[in-house]
Structures are given as structure tokens and as C-alpha cells.
Amino acid sequence: MPTFRVTIMLKPGVLDAPGQAVEHGLRALAYQVDRVRMGKVVELTVPEAMRAKVGEMCERFLANPLIETWRIDELETVS
Amino acid sequence: MPTFRVTIMLKPGVLDAPGQAVEHGLRALAYQVDRVRMGKVVELTVPEAMRAKVGEMCERFLANPLIETWRIDELETVS
Amino acid sequence: MNWGVVVFPGSNCDRDCVHVLRAVLGHDVLEVWHADSTLDGVDALVLPGGFSYGDYLRSGAIAATAAVMPAVRRFAASGGPVLGICNGFQILTEAGLLPGTLMRNAGLRFRCVPVWVRVESAQTPFTAGLVPGTVLQMPIAHGDGGYLAPPDEIAQLEATGRVVFRYCDASGRPTEAANPNGSVNGIAGVAGVQGNVVGLMPHPERASEALLGSADGRRLFESVAGWLAAHRRAPRMAEGVA
Amino acid sequence: MTPVAPTDAAARAGLSARDYRDVCARLGREPNPTEARMFGVMWSEHCGYKHSKKVLRRLPSASPRLLSGPGENAGVVDLGHGWALAFKMESHNHPSAVDPYNGAATGVGGIIRDILAMGARPAALLDSLRFGPLDEPRPRRLCGGVVAGIAGYGNAIGVPTVGGELLTDPCYRDNPLVNVACLGLVRADRVATSAAAGPGHAVLYAGARTGRDGIGGAAFASTELDEQRESEDRASVQIGDPFTGKLLIEATLEALATGEVVAIQDMGAAGITCATSEIAARSGVGMTINLDRVPLREKGMRADEILLSESQERMLLIVPQGAASRIAAIYHRWGLQAEVIGSVTEAPRLCVTWHGAPVVDLPPEALAGAPAYDPPAEMPAGLEARWAVDPSTLVAMPVADALLRLLRHPDVASKRGVFEQYDHMVGVRTVVRPGAGAAVLRLIDAPPLAVALTADGNARWCEADPRRGAAAIVLEAAANLACVGAEPVAVTDCLNFGSPERPQVFWTFREAVEGLAHACEALGVPVVGGNVSFYNEAECVGDNRAIFPTPVVGMAGLIEDVAQTTRPGFARDGDLVVLIGPTDAALGASLYTRALAGDVAGRPAEPDLDGAARAVRLVRESVRAGLLASAHDISDGGLAVALAEACIHGDRGAVVTVRRDPAVLFGERAARFVVSVSPDALPALQARAHEQGVPLHVLGAVGGRTLRIEFGDADPVEIALDALAEAFHALEV
């Protein structure tokens, strides 16, 4: 069965408060960072028949199109 | 400046409650899914000098080594 | 009248709402299970607060897929009064019954504090009995309460009187300091296009008895009976249905 | 019998040679490796109370109100009007040190299931926390993670966290303390038990699936922490799922409401092993368990892993065979697992099979009844020398500076940054919210009854004198309850100490228990349950040493009429400011000397238990009679801090006159109060005080926008209300 990694990030322009917090945290630990963005990953293993539906799953459920963008990568199935 | 994508997933065997809940949601929407795993992504843009430190940042701050594993990929810098 | 209170897995204010509607207001209450497919006999519906499905993925996202939601949509479409409180508000936005979304609080922390909101519109079942400008004190308790919608949507909401509640100080001034979570324009609650679906982050059920510090929230629930009468959706009891 | 040397299996299981011989004696044979591991965990200090058992018998648990005492999962006390409360405190110190968020979150989940096991609906949480100095990075990180973990779990399951404590000291730098108490409400005739299993009954597993997490966690909780172990022990952190925890509460209460559940217990430390052996031992029966029926989360788990897994959100129910499917259906409806994994047998043996083959066969009480030790005790060297120090010579600081420094101190400063992260209102019971003193929760189904809750500890006092200190803690808790008009009905305690194998630590433990016992007897309040956490030792002040002896007390009180409570803040200008209790207090081991001179020097005042009990009663009765406009207990920082707090909470100033003496201003002595009364109510209060033989002094009056302390001489101290409030609210958590 194919496995997909869906990476969901906030749209540019939408305030990424968690990302900013992580940025502060890293600076507090004396690391220099220019920019941090936080996002989610969903790894989906689905029956072959569902392959074509993954985009729809993101659109309808996994992401919130109002504030989020997503990207779908298929992972090489380790069988 | 280099940008890295850190992908953080739960170690195998660690309870993935979010993944289970998402699986439930997808099924409720009549999608067939075999397995769902949830994780986090952190996109870091850091000064060249910090390149070698990214692993340490994960270990010390970005991930919880007790229960999470992480993977670091460098993204082609779009300048 | 007959209220329905939807119980999702992880709802945790359902019993509080039932207590207020039943014991404080003396209304009839039907607990609606998330797997039910009808809302027969319900005059007005509450989606209570909590952490439905753990609020995993996004607050309210998974509950929006629950089996009862089609019935909730039909009820809303037919003009039935629907109130989403806190997590209930998040569920309504995720289900597309209300515009916008609720982001992580600007301070990034869960906040449990009393706040004041100003009633901005009386054009809803839950504010019909209130005068715009009225200041109500109710507690908030949430981590994802920052209201956000695209600028044009916000302009629309403001222009069409669909911003129902706005965070303000005790004297009714909507200041920055009075905005507890970074909501756009200090928006604490909004209504759908028809006005019968309302969502808000503060908890009116926690402010319905003076003993708990405020009884202001009760007025939201009290408004509904009058509104129903005026809109000729006669309460069940009037039809003699127990 | 002939002594046996521990095999590697035993060594792996963490059994000492001595315990291993004991196991062999009880079994009449050597345990197999699986059995040895079960003993290793069940006989760990955390599960077995080997060092504390005998000493704990000293704690009074008798009370006409007691429905279920120590021995059950939590104590249950009758409130009258058909209702009872269940109350219990637990520590999760070691897991929280390793993984602050998950350690604290699972601590909340664990204590909630203890309350649930009594048939009670969890109604409130208290958290008592100790960290190193919060201006250091590691303690800050630990504190942030722990508070977030408690919020993350407690908020999601809809149980309000209505109070607690947060205190800091360098001795907790590497060994934070996370103690959580839960209060549950149950109909007096519906209290559940773990001791009623009968032959033929089905053993029903309910809740989440079993995975590999947290294996050996209980044993881990019983070992000293150090940097190396921190990495090795990672395997044993448990992950909680509050969503499943919430479903488990609702499903279990629904199952209990059928009246068909004969016994129930949570599966916490030592998981299935502990639940099965304890239910069997308490019920005087045996069980046959088929591990193939246990719902698993992972493939390839071994029998001992299944038996010892500490996966969260699981309960074990004993039900009549005929009812099993009905009860299981309730859990299934809530989306949870429910499987019959065995049955109760007449013969008192715990027989476990896996893939058809027997893996365990032993008497349950052998597992459940760990041996009780009599460790050597020895008064710490230098304690007397410390008592000899005169603390009044240690600090030389102007009164105003000292007062503001103390108000800024984390032990005193407002914990708003903490309790605003907790949902303290869900349940619509919270009448008095966190912020000052005890919380008050109304009983929705039995108005106008209410319950007051407080958690208190003072390790400074206990470090200087464990017996006096522990007694004073109980009095402080009672004082907090008195201020809202509540009568103490139940105490639960968490005893956090170093290694009991050190005679000097064990001596302080024994002394502290004596102190708790004396004070509880004086107040006539039973200790209905609690928890002991030993081995709280880590790198601290250079050499490896124990934390301060830190007993923490949770106290629940009954309020007959919720309308009759009062608040700590001054309420009306013109009211008189009155000190109830003796003026003389001690600087020994006070926050004043610890915070301003860095020393725990001198000795705390000898608590006058009888006098304190009378003072507490006087305040409680006066509150109930509506005599007092405000009431606040005097604790850390003494009279001066209490006066400042009463001003801050009431947003009103005051003018008082006292003797110019640090001991009067900053000295500490339990069960003293700052109250305010209208001038015409004063005679009535004085009459009552006289009747009860409680000292009472009118210090001054409420009013103005400053706290003005006069000494009957030329230069009074005057601090603006805003300056006091700024200091008090400065704490960033």
C-alpha cells in the first residue's frame, strides 16, 4: 500500500505564533536563527484505490485551506 | 542562509493518539485508510555558521528524545 | 422549550450546559449523542465546549465529521437556533457553518479568566432579548480562541451585523488589553448568514448563576424562547409534546 | 529454608538478595523470570511501601464520617445529605524530572483513576509543585513543562484544577516535586470497592490498549536520579491521552451506575500485575488470567511486558459473568476496549497463561503484601547546632525592602501565571477560584453544601524540625479552610523524602509522620489516604544529598451553607484590622531568613496544637456567623506579608500599629489570621475569642491607598498599594 507524507504549513501572511515561540526558545539557548516556521506532518498509508483521493482528504479535512497550504510526497514503500 | 526542514515523528511503539483520531476522522468521511501517523515539522533558516548545530537544536529543544525521532533535510534555498 | 445539547466524545461542558438549561432555567433538555442522525423535537441546539476527539489535528476538526453533523446542518438550514460555545464554536467553523477559524491564542497559552464582551447585534436568537452595547461578563477557558478570517470576510461580517460579541473592558470599550487571545477586531462571537447560527468563545453557562460570579450569560439562553415565539417556531411544549 | 543467591533474573528484576530470599520462602521455590519481574515491581518502594508501611500506621484514620479508608484506592468521607467525597494525593516526581510534560500529565491521569475506582466523579484537582530557583534555566524549563502537562491533561478531561502550591528552593534544582490531589464526589450509597470479587466473577479489562510504554515505571520511581540514569530510564516514561482518559471517566461512571460492577481498580503502576493481585488479595480470592485476551497496541509483546506495562487509561472491573457483555457494550459505545481476560477463582492463586501455557502461578497476597522493614533512624548531625543559631541576627534590611522582596519571592507571589493556564471553572462548581487561600466548590446536587480544598507544605520548617514543621503544615491547611468557613473532614498527604536507607533521612520521615499525626488528632481530622515518594535525591548543593523533607498535605473541608464564606481581601474602608492568634512568632526557618539570608537557621515555633485548633474553630465559626468582612491566614512571610496580601486582594490600604521587631512582622507560626470586622461587630468577635481563649489584637483599620505600618515611634513604614501589587504580581511562570 502506498504511503504519503502530507506536510501542512501556515500560509505566508498568517501569523505563525508557535514558530515565533520556537524562535525565541532557540535564541534563549544561544542559537542564532533567522526564521522558524512550524507545521504538521500526516503520514497516510492507504489502499491503492485511495491514491487519487489523498489530495481531496487534505482539502476537505487534513488542512484548513483558509490558513494552511499543504504538500503531498509519496514515500518509497519499504516492504 | 540554509533552510532545514526537521520532521519529528513519534518513536514506533509510542502511543500516537492524534494519529488515531485523524484516522477516525478520515473513516468518518468514508475514506479507506490503513494507517495514519501524526508528526511535526519545523522549518529553520539559520546562518551558515549554525549549519552544524541543527542536530543539537533538535536534541536539546525541538524534539523530545524520550519519545520522538527526527529527520533533517536541507531545502534548496530559493533566493 | 426543548433544548438539544450535543455530546461529542471529549465534550466536557455538556453537563454544565444541561445543568443551566434544566436546573437554572427550567427548560427541557435532550442530550444528543454524536452518532445520532436526527434532532427531532429540538427547538434550539447547543454545541458545548470541551476537547472533542482530543482536539487533535485542529480544534473541532474531527468533531465536524461526526455522524450527527448532517442533522445539525439541516437544523441550521431550516432556521433553528444553534449556539456553539468554545469548542462548539470551533466545530461550527470547521463544519463551515460559521465563517473564519480560531487560531492558537496570541499568548500561545491556554487562558482561564473572566472577560467582558459587548453585545454588537441583537439580530440573533441568543441576543434578541438584549440591547446592542450591553456589556456581559463571562469567563473564557481556551487555548485556540484567536478569531481569524480574510479581511474581506471580516469587513462583510462587520458591515452586516454578524459580529455578535466583541471583547471589551468593564466599561464596554474594546481595547487591545481587553482582547484576551489576539482575535481580529476583538471578535468574540459571530453569526452565520441567516443569523440563527452563533458561535462564541466565552462560556455563558459558566456565568448563569450569581453564586459563580456572574449571571450575565443566562441572558443568551433566555433570549431564545422569545425569539422562537416571534419567529413562529412554536416551542415543542406549546404543541403539547412532552 | 536454605538461603538462595539471587539469579540474574532476580537481579534484572531489581530484587535485593534479602527480598529474593523472602520471595522464595513465600513461594517455596524460586520464581521464574516473569514472576521475579512481577515481584521486582510490586515490591518496589513505590508499590510496596516497604520502608514506610509501619510508620504510616501512626496516622489517624478513624472518623465517624469515614466510609472507606487507607487500603482502598482513595479515602471516602461522608458529607451528609446522601453525598460523600473521595480524596487522594499522588506524587509523580521522578517521571516529571525526566519528562516534565508527560510526567505531570500522566500524574494527573493516574490520580483521577484512583478517584474513579471509588465510584466517584472526579470534580477537582490540586497541584503541589516544587522547583529549583525559577531564574535558572533548568528549573524554569521543568516548571513550564510540568504546568503545561497538568493543564494539557486536566483541562482536556474537564476536571478543574482549583488550587495548589508552587514553591522554590535550590534543593529541588534537579529533583522537582509534582504532587497532584484529586477530589471526587459520589453518592454515599454508591461507593465502589476493590475488595469484593467473588468466585465465578468475570475479570473485565477496559479502556485503552496495552503497549510497551512505561514498563518498570514503578520500580523506576523508587530509584535515585542522576544524569546517567536519566538517559537509561527513557524507556519508562509513559504517555497519556487525555481524550481516552475523558472517555474512560464517562464510560466507567456509566458502568458503575448499572450497579452490576462488584469490584474495580485502576491499572496504574505495575499495570495488570498490580490490579489483579491487589483485587484478589483484598477479596481473598484467586484469578485465572489469559493474556491472549488483553487488547494490545503492538505486535510481539512478551508476557512480562503485558503484565507490567504501565500504559495509561485502563481499568480492571470484576463483574458477574452474565453482566460482562452489557458492561463491555458500555465501553464499546464510548469507543473504548473492553475484554473479559479471565475469571475469579475460589483458590487464592493468581494463574496467568500466555499462548496456552502457564507463565505465572502464585498466591496474590505474596505479590500484594510486600515485606515491611524497620530501617535504622538517626537524628541528623548538626540539627541541634542549627537550632542554637539566633536567626534575628542574620538579616539587616529595612522593613519596606524586606516586605517587597518577600512579596516578589515565588513562594509568596501570585501564581496567576500558573492557575490561569488551568481551567479552574469547568463543572460549574467553583465558587471561590484560585488566587488566595482555599478553593470552594459547591455540590450541585445537594445545595447549599460546598467543599473547600487546600494543599499546603512547608519544607523549610520540616528541614529545621520535621515534627514541628509537619504539624504546622496541617494547621496551615486547616487555617486556610477556616478562612472560608469550612470544617476539615479529610486529609490526604504526599510524603516526599530522600533515601529511607539513610538513617538520617528515615529519622526525619518518622518525625514528620509523628507531627502530622499529632496535628490531625488535635483537629480530629482523619488521614484518608496518601502517597510516599522516597529517593528524591540528586546533585544538589555540590554533594549528592536529599531534598528537604517535604510532606505535603491536601485537606478537604465541609461548608454547610455556601453563602457563608468570606474572602482574604479587605472589603470595606473603616473596618478594623484584627490579628487572631498569638503575636509572638519565630524567625526560625522562616521565609524571611531563607529568602533574605539564604539560611534555614534556628528552629520553628513549637505549635500549640490545642490553641491552634481553638483559633481555627473561632475563625470558622465567625465566618459562618457572618461576623468577618475578610479572613486570611498568616503563612509564608508572616504578619507583614499577610497584611500586604489582604490589601492587594481587597485593593484597599490599611493603617496598623505593631512592635518594631522582625519576629513580629516576619516571624511565622501556624494558625494565625489577619481578619477585618466592622467596628460594631468587634465586640461579638471579642466575646467569642474570650470564650474560646484565643488571643485577639486590634492592629488598626482598613482604608487609604497605602499600607502604613506604625511602630509608635517617629518613622513608620508606608508603601503604596500599587507598589505592593506590582511586586506581588511580578512572577513570570
Ligand SMILES: Nc1ncnc2c1ncn2[C@@H]1O[C@H](COP(=O)(O)OP(=O)(O)O)[C@@H](O)[C@H]1O
Ligand atoms: N501550582 C498551583 N496551581 C494552582 N493554584 C495555585 C498553585 N500555586 C498556588 N496556587 C493558588 O494561589 C493561591 C496562593 O497560594 P498559597 O500562597 O500557597 O496559598 P496559601 O498560602 O493561602 O495556602 C492559592 O489559592 C493557591 O491555590
Ligand SMILES: [Mg+2]
Ligand atoms: Mg502557602
